[in-house]
Amino acid sequence: MHADELGIDDALVHGLLAEQFPDWANLPRERVEPQGTVNAVFRLGDELAVRLARRKGPTEPGGKELEWLPKLAPLLPLEVPVPVAQGSPTAAYPWYWDVYFWIDGETAPVDEIDAIQAARDLGQFVAALQAADPAGAPQGRGIPLAERDREIRHWLARFGDSTVTAEWERALAAPPWDGPPVWHHGDLDVRNWLIRAGRASAA
Secondary structure, eight states: OOTTOOOOOHHHHHHHHHHHOGGGTTSOEEEOSSOOSSEEEEEETTTEEEEEESSSOOOSSOOHHHHHHHHHGGGOSSBOOOEEEEEOOOSSOOSOEEEEEOOOOBOOOGGGSOHHHHHHHHHHHHHHHHHSOOTTOOOOSOOOGGGGHHHHHHHHHHHOOHHHHHHHHHHHHSOOOOSOOOOOOSOOOGGGOEEETTEEEEO
16 A cells, blocks of 8 residues: 555564563454555454554654543543553564554445434534543644645646535635634544444444
């Protein structure tokens, strides 16, 4: 997927677990498909998942997800991944890697679920996320849309879709956020939702 990504297979995951978390090393493992563009994920037994960066992984221990997801999870109406442990770099794998609690669910296209109900569920999730106290939180990756305009115009010109261009210009016309800092998800793409019983269950 990326020219510089690291090959991650079951043997690597087993070796890391055997060396650093031997109690989990012999649990059944299954690669999660479809593969993400950033991380490789393996289900570990019934309750855990191993997540490893495919490229440019963390070179320092800890991290914002390990610190903040356990604090945010009880405040939100949808499940979010909660970390259990962090592994260290080795000769076989150069970055820190994480073990999370497993969340049951499937990914599904929007046209296979109730889109109105999904919008309600996600709206409640976003509202709860924005209501969470952001004191001490890390800076997010959100920036004013105007700062993305040059890049987006390049792609709009390449593909020539007038509908998308009109929507982009409508978004640009919206006033930028001038309120206090709030939490935001940053990537509420349908491919990042988990669906259970036809409804969004995790994001």
